[in-house]
Amino acid sequence: MLGWSIPLFRIRGIQLSLHASFLLLLAYWADQGWQDEGWHGMRWSVALLLCFFACVVLHELGHCLTARRFGINTRRILLLPIGGMADMEEIPRQPSREIVMTLAGPAVNFVIAGALWLVVRHFKDDVPLYSPAGLLSELFLWNLVMGCFNLIPVFPMDGGRILRALLATRLPYVRATFWAASVGKVLAVAGIAVALWNQVWMVAVLFTFIFAVGEMEYRLVKRREMEAEHWQNWWGRQAAPTAETYPPG
Numbered sequence: 224m225l226g227w228s229i230p231l232f233r234i235r236g237i238q239l240s241l242h243a244s245f246l247l248l249l250a251y252w253a254d255q256g257w258q259d260e261g262w263h264g265m266r267w268s269v270a271l272l273l274c275f276f277a278c279v280v281l282h283e284l285g286h287c288l289t290a291r292r293f294g295i296n297t298r299r300i301l302l303l304p305i306g307g308m309a310d311m312e313e314i315p316r317q318p319s320r321e322i323v324m325t326l327a328g329p330a331v332n333f334v335i336a337g338a339l340w341l342v343v344r345h346f347k348d349d350v351p352l353y354s355p356a357g358l359l360s361e362l363f364l365w366n367l368v369m370g371c372f373n374l375i376p377v378f379p380m381d382g383g384r385i386l387r388a389l390l391a392t393r394l395p396y397v398r399a400t401f402w403a404a405s406v407g408k409v410l411a412v413a414g415i416a417v418a419l420w421n422q423v424w425m426v427a428v429l430f431t432f433i434f435a436v437g438e439m440e441y442r443l444v445k446r447r448e449m450e451a452e453h454w455q456n457w458w459g460r461q462a463a464p465t466a467e468t469y470p471p472g
């Protein structure tokens with residue numbers, strides 16, 4: 224399903240791709256604007272969505288360019304209707320590095336929100352929504368929400384990764400991932416229930432997706448650890464490639 228992507232362009236050597244389903248979101252969003260305010264509303268809605276996804280790309284670049292400082296490359300950033308996904312070569316096993324790399328994403332949103340706040344705070348309370356001022360106000364709010372939402376400790380969202388890194392300072396990596404994924408799954412189920420109760424379907428879909436990806440990533444970490452152990456038994460402890468150096472897949 225992730226194969227349905229349209230390559231856009233490269234940013235600092237990282238391929239930016241758009242998942243085909245993103246176009247559905249764009250169409251839905253354009254239609255909402257059209258129904259509210261005709262052509263003007265449609266243009267405004269599309270502009271807001273594109274600006275917001277530019278912020279999503281900057282968030283992902285925050286992760287990727289910090290990772291590059293630790294020698295980890297990113298193959299591509301994929302834009303999905305529910306947000307961005309960075310396809311990195313690996314996740315660092317050093318908790319301090321994972322924390323710095325993870326915090327860099329939401330930090331980008333808070334910096335953007337801070338910059339927008341300098342402009343937005345001069346606006347009157349009753350700026351019309353479908354105006355440039357309305358667009359900047361929305362963008363300010365969306366960046367704040369995105370920064371905070373990502374810090375909820377639901378693995379593999381940013382907050383969940385930070386929780387895993389903190390646990391990994393005391394537990395073996397796989398156990399730390401297991402507990403972070405378990406906490407994440409409980410919170411994701413709670414998130415789905417709250418979203419369904421309030422009929423916010425998009426958020427329910429988002430938490431369902433996060434639940435599934437969390438489980439997938441935990442299994443991947445476990446599999447790599449088992450493969451590394453297999454090689455250790457095979458070669459003897461000294462010559463064994465560690466989980467760090469063992470190539471994925």
Ligand SMILES: [Zn+2]
Nearest residue numbers: 328329373381
């Ligand atoms: Zn992030």
